[in-house]
Amino acid sequence: MVDVTTPSMSANRTEMESLKNKKGMESGSKNGEFTANENFISAMVEFGYDRETCVKALFATQNQSVEAALEWLLENESEEDEEDSEAEDEPHKMVLVFNTSLGMGVGKVAAQAGHATLGIYRELISTAKHHESLALWEQYGEKKIALRAENEEKLISLQAAATELGLPSYLVEDAGFTQIPSGSKTVLSIFGSEESVNKVTGKLKLL
Known part of the structure; x- marks a missing residue:
């Protein structure tokens, strides 16, 4: 089988893939500012998390999915609990x-x-x-x-x-x-x- 891909076609394909990846990384962003997926937030709130926590998790996982955000929260929850323990014990x-x-x-x-x-x-x-x-x-x-x-x-x-x-x-x-x-x-x-x-x-x- 003969490869008929020209240098120009190869460059265009590489550029398209680069743009696609960049678009995926910037999903949920406006003018460079992160915007959390409102549907994801609504779903996560049902698990007992407040909006601020949901946005934080979605930012950390770049709006991948509800599952990814929840997994991130579970992995980081113990660390946050340790940091907040002293404050929670205060009057x-x-x-x-x-x-x-x-x-x-x-x-x-x-x-x-x-x-x-x-x-x-x-x-x-x-x-x-x-x-x-x-x-x-x-x-x-x-x-x-x-x-x-x-x-x-x-x-x-x-x-x-x-x-x-x-x-x-x-x-x-x-x-x-x-x-x-x-x-x-x-x-x-x-x-x-x-x-x-x-x-x-x-x-x-x-x-």
Whole structure:
């Protein structure tokens, strides 16, 4: 059998294969930025993983498949558990930061505290990675601290700082049935280790 492949044809074939491989490696990317496969994320969430963990695993495996990402998580889970063990053993607390500019009455403050506590608690129990920290918090008396902030902008700033540190938070917006206008941001709840939470709210005064 005679090989009739010309140098030009061979070069084109090599270039096509190179482009194909590059396309496979960049699957799920836009403008050089990685974008996780949303279908894969949905499938992985059903196994109890939160979105952040799913994206991390898909990035590590370059969106190959759900199976590849899950295998990566299982292989790396023990290492992450060892790194997080010290943090998980630290005392945890929940802080409630109230917007004092609204001048809420005692009853209104109590109601908003309930909204903030239940709101963040529901988020914590719905995310697998927070279960151990939540159990530790419950074991040591479910510590809650009420603090004050001067206005709505301060609450927003505190929530941004908590998010940057990876701390769960919940910002309550009032329905406006009593005392204050609808949409008013009344109280922010933040949860995490005492050391981490103090980095966000340590300079605030008690309510």
